[in-house]
Structures are given as structure tokens and as C-alpha cells.
Amino acid sequence: RSNRPRKQLAPKNPNTKKFNTISTPPLSSVSGGQATTFTRLPPKDDFFIPSESSSEIKLSDLAVPIHKQNKHSSVGKHKIIEDDLESDSDEEDFDYGKFELFEVNSDDEFDDDEYVIDELGFENKGEEELELELEEDEREKEKGVPAVMRCFDRAKIYVRSGDGGNGVVAFRREKFVPLGGPSGGDGGRGGNVYLEVDSSMNSLLPFRNSIHFRAGRGGHGQGSKMNGAKGEEVVVKVPPGTVVRAAGKDGVPGDVLMELLHPGDRALLLPGGRGGRGNASFKSGTNKVPRIAENGEEGPEMWLELELKLVADIGIVGAPNAGKSTFLSVISAAQPNIANYPFTTLLPNLGVVSFDYDASIVVADLPGLLEGAHSGFGLGHEFLRHTERCSALVHIVDGSSQQPEYEYDAVRLELEMFSPEIAEKPYIVAYNKMDLPDAYEKWESFQKNLQSRGIEPFCISAMNRQGTRELITAAYELVRERIEDKKGESWREPTHFSHVAEMVKKQRTAPINEFEIFHDSASNTWNVEGAGLQRFVQMTNWRYMDSDRRFQHVLEACGVNKSLIKRGVKEGDTVIIGEMEMVWHDSPNNSGPNRKISTDSVKWADWK
Numbered sequence: 001r002s003n004r005p006r007k008q009l010a011p012k013n014p015n016t017k018k019f020n021t022i023s024t025p026p027l028s029s030v031s032g033g034q035a036t037t038f039t040r041l042p043p044k045d046d047f048f049i050p051s052e053s054s055s056e057i058k059l060s061d062l063a064v065p066i067h068k069q070n071k072h073s074s075v076g077k078h079k080i081i082e083d084d085l086e087s088d089s090d091e092e093d094f095d096y097g098k099f100e101l102f103e104v105n106s107d108d109e110f111d112d113d114e115y116v117i118d119e120l121g122f123e124n125k126g127e128e129e130l131e132l133e134l135e136e137d138e139r140e141k142e143k144g145v146p147a148v149m150r151c152f153d154r155a156k157i158y159v160r161s162g163d164g165g166n167g168v169v170a171f172r173r174e175k176f177v178p179l180g181g182p183s184g185g186d187g188g189r190g191g192n193v194y195l196e197v198d199s200s201m202n203s204l205l206p207f208r209n210s211i212h213f214r215a216g217r218g219g220h221g222q223g224s225k226m227n228g229a230k231g232e233e234v235v236v237k238v239p240p241g242t243v244v245r246a247a248g249k250d251g252v253p254g255d256v257l258m259e260l261l262h263p264g265d266r267a268l269l270l271p272g273g274r275g276g277r278g279n280a281s282f283k284s285g286t287n288k289v290p291r292i293a294e295n296g297e298e299g300p301e302m303w304l305e306l307e308l309k310l311v312a313d314i315g316i317v318g319a320p321n322a323g324k325s326t327f328l329s330v331i332s333a334a335q336p337n338i339a340n341y342p343f344t345t346l347l348p349n350l351g352v353v354s355f356d357y358d359a360s361i362v363v364a365d366l367p368g369l370l371e372g373a374h375s376g377f378g379l380g381h382e383f384l385r386h387t388e389r390c391s392a393l394v395h396i397v398d399g400s401s402q403q404p405e406y407e408y409d410a411v412r413l414e415l416e417m418f419s420p421e422i423a424e425k426p427y428i429v430a431y432n433k434m435d436l437p438d439a440y441e442k443w444e445s446f447q448k449n450l451q452s453r454g455i456e457p458f459c460i461s462a463m464n465r466q467g468t469r470e471l472i473t474a475a476y477e478l479v480r481e482r483i484e485d486k487k488g489e490s491w492r493e494p495t496h497f498s499h500v501a502e503m504v505k506k507q508r509t510a511p512i513n514e515f516e517i518f519h520d521s522a523s524n525t526w527n528v529e530g531a532g533l534q535r536f537v538q539m540t541n542w543r544y545m546d547s548d549r550r551f552q553h554v555l556e557a558c559g560v561n562k563s564l565i566k567r568g569v570k571e572g573d574t575v576i577i578g579e580m581e582m583v584w585h586d587s588p589n590n591s592g593p594n595r596k597i598s599t600d601s602v603k604w605a606d607w608k
């Protein structure tokens, strides 16, 4: 059952079936212009078709529990009695030793084990995935980049909102009332999937081991018109600066869905499926004893690619071992690893620098850069894109290196090769380790060299905290304007984040009479594709007597039958709608177009 196809929101291979993707199927050819009077089903009762022939359900006339109404008036309840049935609380008042008749197969109607959600919303990986990842680790090692560095700012995760709970068919049974009215409640809504910025996170490493996030299924409806509970929600926490993409295919990156930059940013990504209606909701003037209830609507699923681009105002760049981390540690409370060997820093560190005048900036210390890093040598280039959001750079040069000018040029070249955009950012050059005689001696020539190019370098001793305050203050001056602009940026529209959810919702309201028919003459198969129809099929619960009839009625009313006939469907042809595979039977007994799709040979495609 787990193999059952689901709504896939991620872009799919073009050669897989088109339906079930978030891109609304082409609506152009409602084949042959078979518009019927039934243009669009109303939103709340979207699939509700009043039963046209209630002849078999004569019992309905007996169902009106008149004496109840009398009870109500005599007790003088100030309750609005909506129909001839009782509301739930009244049942507590009058206990007639009633019981309820559930018209379901007891075997699996309420079996929802498969939807149990792990408390953290995480799921263990299948073996296959683990293997894949191990392989990936191997490859990374070969390239000399530990996987942990890659996982720092990239992750691929799977999210799925909860399915709606199923509606149920139940009838009230009470003493003196042979058959009460329908009392099956609606299923609860499936849990939503949210994305939320957690300011305490600064990497995507937590997603290295937990990549599945599933919201809970809505509870099933119950008797006494009790509706199912809402499914548990899942909130996926991401660090500030996370770019969310739909997972790409074949190396082509997917569309950017949203950028979650600031603490407090929160997006509803996938709304849970609607609960299926119970038979109480299907009661109508013509059908007082509806033996029908819907399945809960499936919650959509998708794969996401997360990419973190640190949100820092200033990035510290430089050759390995230049003293970048030392500098960060003396200007902020951050405590990065500092050691006298290259590539001590493997992952970026963030520090907050507070100034007296009630201003603060975020500074990122990046792994060391070296010649050729842009083309995959070394490690630092993995993280250069984290400077994309910085407003300015501080370039630290190791004054004790053999040729500080050469080191400076090599790193600048590196930046330019990686991204001209980054190279164009304003920057300050800081000549470090002035406390060492080696560095002290070469300072003058370094300074002259840079001055000749119009650059005024700073000299500092990060270790002794000399010149560091001046340096960071100068850097702040470079970015002050932009930071103040940012502060002025008013509250951003929440709709900013909602377009995926909007798409899902839009697809859910896709009219049922908008479909396309594809014919495969080799196999005599007719594919009827339309988001509205597909949803309708998925929500139809075939266990219940009236479901078939309603299904037929909808196919008739929305023009599917007519269109098929017009296109030349023949006895015995296969007709596929959503997950349903059917056989077409011509039956002259029926009125109207005189043909119907028979569900005699209903079988579930792809069910195991």
C-alpha cells in the first residue's frame, strides 16, 4: 500500500505521467466542447451530487425522529436545531441506550497505523538511501572535501502534509427509532507542513540525518457526527538565510520557492488534505439515508533542496592561517577554533559585533582561500558564496608569510574568479601579525604597494588586539548605510512565502469538468486527466454503496462520458481516471447518452 502513487509536487520527468504534478494540467481542450449544464461544483459541497433516484432508499422516510424535536421544545433548550437530527450534546442529555450502526468493513476502515508520525517528524532512512549517502561520502573524500562541509549549507529533504481523515457512514440507532438519521462525522484535516526560521541554527547539518518530514493524518470521522481531529503539524526549522528550491532533476536546479532570511519568517508550505465528509454531510432532501462517505484528501508531498547562504554583514576572507578566526574571536563573543595550521576553520563561523552606539553587525569568518580554490582545489571555495549576502569584506593578509603581496593578489584573484559580484563588494585590507618581527619588517613595502593601487591597508595584531577595533569600526562604516536601509525595510508581506500553498490550494479547487482525454489506440486506453477529477476519484470511497452511483453521476454531469463517446470509445476499452482503471461498457438501458463507464471491473492501478 505504501507504493500508492501520491501527489508529487516536485517537477517530474517528462516521461512520467503528467497528472499529479503541481503544474495544473493543461485545460485547453475540454474535449469536443462537451460543456454540460453542470459547469462547476460548488466549493464546500464540491462533489456533492444530489441523488437523482432514491428509490432503493425508501427507509429514509422512517428516519425522521420526530419525538426528539418535541423533547427539545419541552426542555426549552436555546439551541438551534438545524435539521431533524439531534446535535451531539443532546445525546448526553438523553441516554436511551442508543447504539450506532457503522456501515463499514471492520477490517481496515480505521486502520491508520501507516500514518503514525514520529514525534520529531523524522524518519529513519531506508537502506537504499543510506547506501547512496555512503557512496556520496566516498566520492567526497576522494575530492578531499569531507561530507560534513557539503552538508553545512546544502540539504535535500522530503516533506509531506497529512492526508485528511476519512468520513464515515453511521446511522443513529435508538430505542423506539428503528433507523435514525445519518450520523457519520467528517474526517479531520491533515496536518500542515511549515518552514520556519530558527535563529539558533546556523547550518543545515541537522538535515544530514533527518530528511523526511511528514505531518500527521487527520483523524477519521466517527459516529454521533463526531468529526476527526486535525492531523499533527510539522514545522521544519531552518537557519536564517535558507533558500528553498523545489528539487531539481538531472542537475537542473529547481525553481526557488522562497528565501527565509530573518528570524520569525514562517511559511505554510504544504496544507494538509481536507477531511472526507461523513454521511451526515451527504444528507439531502432526496437522500435522507446516504450510504456514502469520502476518503480524506491526500496531502501533497515534495522534495526540497535547501541552500544556506549565511546572513552576515561582513565576511572575513584570506589565505589559510592568516588569522581570520583570531580576528573574529577578538571582535565578538564567538569562539572559533584557532590553530597554527592551514584550514583550521572548515565551516564558517558567525559572530555578532556590538558597538557602543546601539548598533550591531554579524561577521562571518570563512575557511581559508588559496590559489586555485575557485576551480575545486582547497576547501574555502565551498563557502565563498556565503559572502554573497555580505555588504563588505575584510581581507586579512598574513604579514608573516613569505610574500604578503603575493598572498594578497592570489586571494583577490580567487575572489574574482569565483564571482565578479563578490569581487566588486567594498573591502578593507588588514595586514595581520604585526607583533611578529617578520611581519613588521615587510609592512612598509606592503603598504606602499597597495597605496600605489589606491588601497589604504590597515595593520593589526589580531592576537594582541591591536588595531582590531579600528578595523572593525572602519568596516562598519562601509556597511552602515546599507544596514540602516535594511532596518528601514518595513515588515514584509507574508504572501511572500505562500505561493506554494496557494498553488496547492488552487489545484484543489480545479473544476471537475476541466479535463483532457488522451487516447492510446495501441492498447485501447483512454486517459482522462484533470486535477479536479483526479481528486474526486481519490476521495471516493468505494466501500460504500452510494459511491458508485455518485461517481457515475459525476462522470455524466461533468461531460466525461459524452466526451469519450464523441471520441469513439468502444465496448471493452480501458478508461483511466486518476488512480482508477475501468472498463467501458455500453449499456443501452440507461437514459441520456445511454452509455456509462462500468466500475464492474474496478481495480486499483499500482496498488500492491
Ligand SMILES: Nc1nc2c(ncn2[C@@H]2O[C@H](COP(=O)(O)OP(=O)(O)OP(=O)(O)O)[C@@H](O)[C@H]2O)c(=O)[nH]1
Residues within 6 Å of the ligand: 318, 319, 320, 321, 322, 323, 324, 325, 326, 327, 337, 338, 339, 340, 341, 342, 343, 344, 345, 346, 366, 367, 368, 369, 432, 433, 434, 435, 436, 460, 461, 462, 463, 464
Ligand atoms: N603572532 C601572531 N599570531 C597570530 C595572530 N593572529 C593569529 N595568529 C596565529 O595564527 C595562527 C592561525 O590563526 P587562525 O585565526 O586560526 O587563522 P585562520 O585564518 O582562521 O586560519 P584557517 O582557519 O586555517 O584558514 C594561530 O596560531 C594564531 O594564534 C597575530 O596577530 N599575531
Ligand SMILES: [Mg+2]
Residues within 6 Å of the ligand: 324, 325, 326, 336, 337, 338, 344, 345, 365, 366, 367
Ligand atoms: Mg580559521
